[in-house]
Amino acid sequence: MKAAVIVFPGSNCDRDVAVALQASMGAKPLMVWHRDTQLPDLDLIVVPGGFSYGDYLRCGAMAAHSPIMREVKAKADQGTRVLGICNGFQILTETGLLPGVLMRNKDLKFICKDVHLRVESDQTDFCRQYQAGQTVRFPIAHAEGNYFADPETFKAMEGNGQIAFRYCSSLGEVTDGANPNGSLSNVAGVYNARHNVLGLMPHPERLAEDLLGGSDGKAMFDSLVEALS
Amino acid sequence: MSQITPEIIPSHGIKPDEYAKILEILGREPNLTELGIFSVMWSEHCSYKSSKKWLKTLPTKAPWVICGPGENAGIIDIGDGDAIVFKMESHNHPSFIEPYQGAATGVGGILRDVFTMGARPIANMNALRFGDPSHPKTRHLVAGVVAGIGGYGNCVGVPTVGGETNFHSSYNGNILVNAMTVGLARKDNIFYSAAAGVGNPVVYFGSKTGRDGIHGATMASAEFDEKSEEKRPTVQVGDPFTEKLLIEACLELMATDAIVAIQDMGAAGLTSSSFEMASKGGLGIEMDLDAVPMREEGMTAYEIMLSESQERMLMVLKPGREAEAKAIMDKWELDFAVVGTLTDSGRMVLKRHGAVVADLPIDPLALASPEYDRPWVAPAKRAVIDAKEVKAVCPAEALKTLVACPDLASRRWIYQQYDHMVMGDTVLRPGGDAAVVRIHGTTKAVAITTDVTPRYVLADAYEGGRQAVAEAYRNLSAVGALPMAITDNLNFGNPEKPEIMGQIVEAIRGMGQACRELDFPVVSGNVSLYNETQGTAIQPTPAVGGVGLLEDVTKSVSVPFREEGSNIVLIGETKGWLGASLYLREICGSEEGAPPPVALHRERRAGELVRQLIGDGMVLACHDVSDGGLLVAVAEMSMASAKHLGAQLDAPSSLPLHAWCFGEDQGRYVLEVSDGDLASVLEEAQEHDTAVRVIGKTGGHVISVGGRAVRVDELFAANEAWLPAFMGAEMSGH
Structure with missing residues (x-):
């Protein structure tokens, strides 16, 4: 698998996801600077977490207009897999690669903690090593992760299997109490209609090694390697 | 003109x-x-004119010290060509006036001190003191300072891995915001x-x-x-x-x-x-x-x-x-x-x-x-309080009160607003004795802690100064790290008052002695004086930021009890010291008494013993005994365990029960040890000439002592509830 990680000024999870990718694919991903305009032939593009452009204006809004994102969009349209984590998810919604928006958390605070997620589908390149309905533990670290889409869009997304993860209790129950940020229908991550683009607020790369407290995130990178190698 | x-x-x-x-x-x-x-x-802030004379007495050298005080930050050698660069600095006055920006720029300033020397910042810590929770400004200041620290550190992408927070009326008009940064550099590329x-x-x-x-x-x-x-x-x-x-x-x-x-x-x-x-x-x-x-x-x-x-x-x-x-x-x-x-x-x-x-x-x-040699008077010594004279309360009831008091309540509401995992090397997250951050790409790690007990320093500046250093040493040892060096952040009132100058002189003397006896030199620091409003000074607060080294991060241990039926072992001597304790303050409403003395030679031996036991893999869990005493330490180990494992304790009859449970005697650790390792642990303790006692067993879901019991769930709920309730926030599960 050939992978690239896009680096914006203010990205700060670029190294973390590169480490997790390398552990699964055995080689370092290509690090691509935001001012670049061309990408080589790739199987996977990762838009990492952080505070691109300081989150000024609106999270992800400025990064969405950077030179490299035009190329990312073109590649995604051709079917290249794109993974956006946290700020990367915000950038992908701002770019229009993913439906919906990410608003301020319902209690208006930044939240950093482990959450449980229900894997909604195992039929994608990102999740083939999980099982649908499985409960996994990933950390979140964001102030703007409150997902929203208009009812019509959301209904279509649900019908098309575009909900990737939902916040749930440790027992797998999707409840209001398990929703950390007020997201519509506990949504933590979504796919585009073709299922080649995934955005999620939780950080799989942060729990991809037992020493750091768990490794539920590793299966996502392993899935991609299995699917794309 | x-x-x-x-x-x-x-x-x-x-x-x-x-x-x-x-x-x-x-x-x-x-x-x-x-x-x-x-x-x-x-200005005092830039020239250290009142404190310089005394700062010079602190020990600053050791074979592993690359750079001591005087530069932007201190530097220690951790082997393999790596160096750790660290410092703590105050941003007290601005944070009181404008808490968000004051705290945020405090973090920014200390980060710069560290990367200026060629180090990539790998961890932030903070030591915060706020006024009485009932003071009308306290809630606003806590909210602003925490948001400011998070707002800055989260965006920069450096994990905020721990710290400490206290509340006391002496900070009503002068909060303390002390921020610490730890960075990693190559030894041959320092600036x-x-x-x-x-x-x-x-x-x-x-x-x-x-x-x-x-x-x-x-x-x-x-x-x-x-x-x-x-x-x-x-x-x-x-x-x-x-x-x-x-x-x-x-x-x-x-x-x-x-x-x-x-x-x-x-x-x-x-x-x-x-x-x-x-x-x-x-x-x-x-x-x-x-x-x-x-x-x-x-x-x-x-x-x-x-x-x-x-x-x-x-x-x-x-x-x-x-x-x-x-x-x-x-x-x-x-x-x-x-x-x-x-x-x-x-x-x-x-x-x-x-x-x-x-x-x-x-x-x-x-x-x-x-440079000034300001006049000073040694603070008056306080009387030692006899535990028998202190009111005895049912230990289960007292424990419930203590774990929910502002100084012991869970800090989750605070640290959940800090990104403590970015950079992917946080091995021990906030809430334990010390944070543990792996050196990227290696199996080594640094342990980091911030400590001081201001009420002890107020009661006896010399003992309080010694205790602050000893507690940092203890917290690092408790995760298995070798204590290497400290940074200090000396927060006091107006040095032009001889009694305040006396606190400064005596606290520095105590810190210096502890640093020397524990081989724990001072490599950087900051002084913040004039923390007074309308003539009322803060409790003297010489905060210590300690850094230790773990050669093998996989051997570190943490606070939560892990197994049912294992032995609870107390290291160190218990005399039931209640002077200046939280029990006295929170249960009896008195802030009187001399603070617990620190025996540095015993402190050192106990630390060496605990580190050796952890290194040998004989310790399942470990926690130092500090604020609130033994029963609080055990309760914290129970509350931290995922299953809320309880503890059945046998108190000795030689001491009043409340003194054994809540005395704040220094130099102590609680270990969880399996049956198979117990004999070796007791033997090692004897060889280190250190007091040791099996005080009970883990198991069940209650903590019981002296015929009284309290559910761990109940303690956990009380411990978690206070800060969110105070800040007016809801609990959001997990």
Whole structure:
């Protein structure tokens, strides 16, 4: 698998996801600077977490207009897999690669903690090593992760299997109490209609090694390697 | 006509005798710019004039110390060519006036101190003190400070991995915000601040200079009064995004060999950075202020020199390397300007609009600034309290009260607002004795803690100073790390009062003794004085930031009980010391009594024993015994365990039960040990000549002692509830 990680000024999870990718694919991903305009032939593009452009204006809004994102969009349209984590998810919604928006958390605070997620589908390149309905533990670290889409869009997304993860209790129950940020229908991550683009607020790369407290995130990178190698 | 009127001198915080000295140094009257420069350079904040004499007594050397106090931060050698760079610094006064920006820029400032030396910041910590929870400002200050620390650290992408928070009415008018940064550098690529090479270019880079923060250092060197709110314009405004760019740009430039010397612009901005660099190098600087990148038009030389705009750096480059350095700054979209040249004059010559606007000798303002031997009186000794005279309360009831009191309640509400996992190396997260952060790409790790017990220091500054260092030593040992060195942040009241000066002198004496006996030198630090409002001083708060090393991170242990039916082992002696304890304060409503004494030789032996046991894999869980005593420590181990494992304890009959449960005797640890390892643990303890006692077993879901019991769930709920309820937030599960 050939992978690239896009680096914006203010990205700060670029190294973390590169480490997790390398552990699964055995080689370092290509690090691509935001001012670049061309990408080589790739199987996977990762838009990492952080505070691109300081989150000024609106999270992800400025990064969405950077030179490299035009190329990312073109590649995604051709079917290249794109993974956006946290700020990367915000950038992908701002770019229009993913439906919906990410608003301020319902209690208006930044939240950093482990959450449980229900894997909604195992039929994608990102999740083939999980099982649908499985409960996994990933950390979140964001102030703007409150997902929203208009009812019509959301209904279509649900019908098309575009909900990737939902916040749930440790027992797998999707409840209001398990929703950390007020997201519509506990949504933590979504796919585009073709299922080649995934955005999620939780950080799989942060729990991809037992020493750091768990490794539920590793299966996502392993899935991609299995699917794309 | 003279610009200096009789009103201007005191408004710059300059005393009459200091002004006389300025006249003597210059042989003439200063102009306003020069007076402004003297005022910030001679401020307590920049000059350490009241504390210098005593700071010099602290031990600062050890074979593993690469750089001690005097530079931007201290540096220790952790082997394999790696070095750890760290320091703690206060941002107390600004945080009280404008909590979000005050705390945020405190984090920004300490980060710069560390990456200025060539280190990538890998962890932030903070030590916070707020007023009584019932004080009308406390909630607002907690919310603002926590949001400010998070807002800055989260954006910069450095994990905030731990710290401490206390509440006490003595901080009602002066909160304390002490921020610490730990960075990782290569030993052969460290950068210092001493200017060198006459003719070399002096370069400014980072953000533009604006009118914010003018006279912050002077503000931080005076008591507050009812008009302090009016000082809000002296608080700086932070931009963590620019700081992140600055970190990456600095580290990229540092990978070349273009830099001769580098210094961040902290308190007193361009003034202190330029004077300190020149003074350390024994050189002069000629600077053209017109070249300084400015945010607004019409700034005067006075404003440019005294601005505390954030995210700015000053460096000396090798000749001819300007274009290379500028290209890196352009990539990161940062300002870059050659603003001056090094000279051999020993003077700072500043030009604005073509004219000389200041011409000052450097040394009297920097390395040779005033030093005072202020009068001091030793604080009166307090009586030792006999535990038998202290009211005995049902231990289960007292425990419920204690775990929910403001000083012991869970800090989850705070640390969940800090990104404590970014960078992917946080092995032990906030909430334990010490945070553990892996050295990226290795199996080594650093352990980090911040400690001081201000009520002990108030009760006996010498013992309290010793205790602060000993507790840091203990917290590092409790995760299995070898304590290496400390940074200190000395927060006190007005040093012009002999009783406050006495606290400073005695606390430093105690800290120095503990550092010497524990081989735990001081490598950096900061002093914050005048923490008084309308004559009322804070509890003396010499915060200690300790750093330790784990050679094998997989061997570290943490607080949660792990298994049913294992042995609970107490290391160290218990005499039931209740003076100045939380039990006395929270249950009996008294803050009286002498604090528990620290026996440093026993402290050291106990630490060595615990580290050896952890290293040998004989410890399932470990927690030091501190605030609240033994029963609180055990309860914390139960509450931290995922299954809320209980503990059945056997109290000895030789002590009153409440004294055994809640005495704050020092030098103690609680270990969880399996049956199979118990005999070896007891044997090792004997060999280390350290008191040891099996005090009970883990199991069930209650904590029982002396025939009384309380459910762990109930304790957990009480412990978790206080802070969110106080802050008016809901609990959000997990």
